[in-house]
Amino acid sequence: MPFQLDRFDLDAFVRATLAEDLGGKGDITCASVIPEDAVFSGVMQSRDAITVAGLPIAEAFFRKLDPGAEVSALVEDGEPVHPGAILMHIRGSARALLTAERSALNTVQHLSGIATLTRRYVDAIAGTGAILLDTRKTLPGLRVLEKYATRMGGATNHRMGLWDAAMIKDNHVAVAGSVGEAVRRAVTAGIERIIVEVDRLEQVEPALDAGATHLLLDNMAPDTLREAVALVGGRVPTEASGGIDLDTIRAKAETGVTYISVGRITQSAPAADIGLDFSPA
Structure with missing residues (x-):
């Protein structure tokens, strides 16, 4: 074929x-x-x-x-x-x-x-239940190939682009005024997949109440991640992200998050x- x-x-x-x-x-x-x-x-x-x-x-x-x-x-x-x-x-x-x-x-x-690098990250979290995701941190023009390569290494693809899911991050929140307001606008627009970045525990409930379907827990230490996962209580998938490398990924995977996204597997x-x-x- x-x-x-x-x-x-x-x-x-x-x-x-x-x-x-x-x-x-x-x-x-x-x-x-x-x-x-x-x-x-x-x-x-x-x-x-x-x-x-x-x-x-x-x-x-x-x-x-x-x-x-x-x-x-x-x-x-x-x-x-x-x-x-x-x-x-x-x-x-x-x-x-x-x-x-x-x-x-x-x-x-x-x-x-x-x-090869992706496989090292996948092996580092083996047995935790967490799934490795790639990111949009790819070379212009090579995204499809680089994301294919992460799959060959055992990862799962995150968004392929700006078109297949909304991802509300800190700059979107700053312009919209709050996490809740940003999410409500995405819901009103009829978007089905709404990923919301939160970097503080107090943002979790407003994001969920407004209709987030996936929470990206950004730059949280393992203890904070555990608290966030407990707050979410399985209502939506959770994703650890931000500054994760081979030395830190295992501890974050053991917090119970659904996913861990790592830009390094394509960037570095x-x-x-x-x-x-x-x-x-």
């Missing part, structure tokens, strides 16, 4: 990425150094323990420039692999494969880096160390 993501055009992404690299003039290195009929084979290999993401996209880059290329993935996205694991075999036109190499590799390195993930080594076929 072709690789498909909602609101993502794979062919357009591949074309735009290659166009950026080729600059309308082509790969002058390959054109001058590599014979037109040369055939190369190669392997994509992980140099570290990672969670893989992005292999179908890498394949699309290779096939875009060489539709007849032989591309065989040895693992699936979402799988953990050990250092030295071979992820993919490739064979085809040397010019095409070398031209597509960097675009394909960059994508797999970036997405696998996100999936280092690229995975993956190489693509070619040899004459």
Whole structure:
């Protein structure tokens, strides 16, 4: 089955990425150094323990420039692999494969880096019942791919954008006048999902009374989170957010919150160390 993501055009992404690299003039290195009929084979290999993401996209880059290329993935996205694991075999036109190499590799390195870091956070809260969420802290133009990578790492997607849920935060409250008033306006507008950020316990009841369907408990210490969860009493899902890292996530997950959102899994993930080594076929 072709690789498909909602609101993502794979062919357009591949074309735009290659166009950026080729600059309308082509790969002058390959054109001058590599014979037109040369055939190369190669392997994509992980140099570290990672969670893989992005292999179908890498394949699309290779096939875009060489539709007849032989591309065989040895693992699936979402799988953990050990250092030295071979992820993919490739064979085809040397010019095409070398031209597509960097675009394909960059994508797999970036997405696998996100999936790998995400998996570390998911493992850190295992057994607590809390669910890891990603955020909208993604690179412009890459949100769908980066959120795909967090899913491969075991997280659940939060809002995909500004369109699929209302999220009332401190600046919205400041303009509206109060938490309750901001929520009432969203309810009046007919919005079904209304996520409300609260950073003080006294904001919990006004938000719920006005119709909030989800509370984001922002920058609360574990003891305060426990109080907030008790106040909510299961009426709506609760979400811990704000400044959470691998050192603090477990304690916050153990407070009973439904979700924990972490911007770091997309903002701060280092690229995975993956190489693509070619040899004459």
